[in-house]
Amino acid sequence: MGKTKFFIPFLVVVIFLGLSSIFVVDEREKALVLQFGQIKDVKEEPGLSFKIPFIQEVVRYDDRILSLDTDTIEVTPSDDRRLVVDAFARYRIKDVVQFRQAVGVGGLRVAEDRLSSVLNAQIREVLGADQVTSDTILSEDRRELMRRIQRQAQISAQGLGLDVVDVRLKQTNLPEQNLDATFARMRAEREREAADEIARGNEAAQRVRALADRTVTETLSDAEREAQVIRGEADAERNAIFADAFGADEEFFAFYRSLEAYEKALQGSNSSMVMTPDSEFFDYLRSATPDQ
Template identity: 65%
Template sequence: MNKSSFLLPIIAIVAAVILSSVFVVDEREKALVLRFGQIKQVRTEPGLGFKVPLVDEIARFEDRILSLETPVIEVTPADDRRLRVDAFVLYRIDDVVQYRQAVGSGGESRAANDLSGILESQIRAVLGSQGVTSNTILSPERSALMDQIKTRSDVRANALGLEVVDVRLRQTNLPEQNFDATLRRMIAERDREATDERARGREAAARVTALADRTYEEILSEANRDARIIEGEADAERNRIFAESYSKDAEFFEFYRSLAAYEAALKGENSTMVLSPESEFFNYLRSDKGEAAAE
């Protein structure tokens, strides 16, 4: 036998030993090197690592964000209206050593079960706390409640080596037996609010109408006052003109006034007047008066 027949097995054994002593940590994971169950190395960065062949083993853990859906639970807010809620949780393994010690060989399933219990207790605690009503849970204010659940759950999840990244309440429903009663109560509340709004609207309309009526009366009163003032000034001006005309030519003024009286008295198709022929009303209808006025 030649040397090559001895060297090849040796080289193969050495290569196998070298390969079994090298391991790779992916960028999506963290790893622990365990020797007889005891932690010897913690690898949180990606790259090559070395271990003792046949003695050390590698425990790998996800470094990505994981998700968990909690089961549906019933909570009782401050207004005693029970709700059925469930949550969607994002979390990650923050401390692999503490995570390994907390969950042991149970791995991810035990961690998810423990985290689900933490979340259920905190959901009940936050949504059932004083001052939190079902309307608050169903309103946009629920985002603040989710932040509280996330913060409180994260504190307790740290004992498992976990970090709670986010908590979202998914479904928030009423139990079937309470749905109809709650719906009727909500309809009654909305009807009452609508009645109040209509009453306030009628009150506002009455105020506007009263203000408009008062303004109308004030404007009309001022307009009538101004009209009377203008009429009085016009009458005074007319009287002044008449007086001035009378002082210049009294005879012509009398003639003009008589013609105006004739026009007012005799206009129309069937005007009938019963007067004495000697009445002064006909003075300017006589020929001698007419000639005198004409001269």
């Protein structure tokens, strides 16, 4: 009975010490075994591990890719048009020992503060470099700019034991006080471009109209010339017919010409013509008598 009295507490202590010496490393994390603040072991593989109870402690760090949103900052490209930029980065703890030595007990909070400062410095440096304009930042070329920021931030973050996987610009806007001036300048540029297009259109229209007018004039001239030729040929043919008719029957030809003279002389109602009844003009209008 006395042995049992001491055995049960001893067993409890042994079980407690045994459980205190065991810890599990998840596949999504890395762990450091510390003894009085000094790194004694690194656990990067998932599974069951051991430590000395009460003397050693385990510090765990996330091994997944993490995200960090930077603060909004203003940058000034080479064309002096200020832009408001904020970005986000994806990173992971690459060297857990170096990470612990760099940030100490502050952990991710301190690491993200330092990484945010690194990213802001690299954003200002890259976007404010020579030959980088606001148009470049707002165009497809921003992809290359983001890669440059990522590469330079990667170099600076190595001292923290971090691996900067990616950097993206979330928004790139003009400061509020510059928006009205920028919109006015854009409007003026578009109006100037529209005026240039209208002027070029009017010039092209005038060329088309001048070409059309010349074509009409040339077409009418050719048609008139051809009509004159046809008319002359017709008159020549008519005169030839008249000449033939006159040679074939002079009396009929005289009769025909008299009829034409009657038609032209007797038209209208405002003209008067006075002549004697025995005028030759009425030869074909007199009624024939048997005596004649």
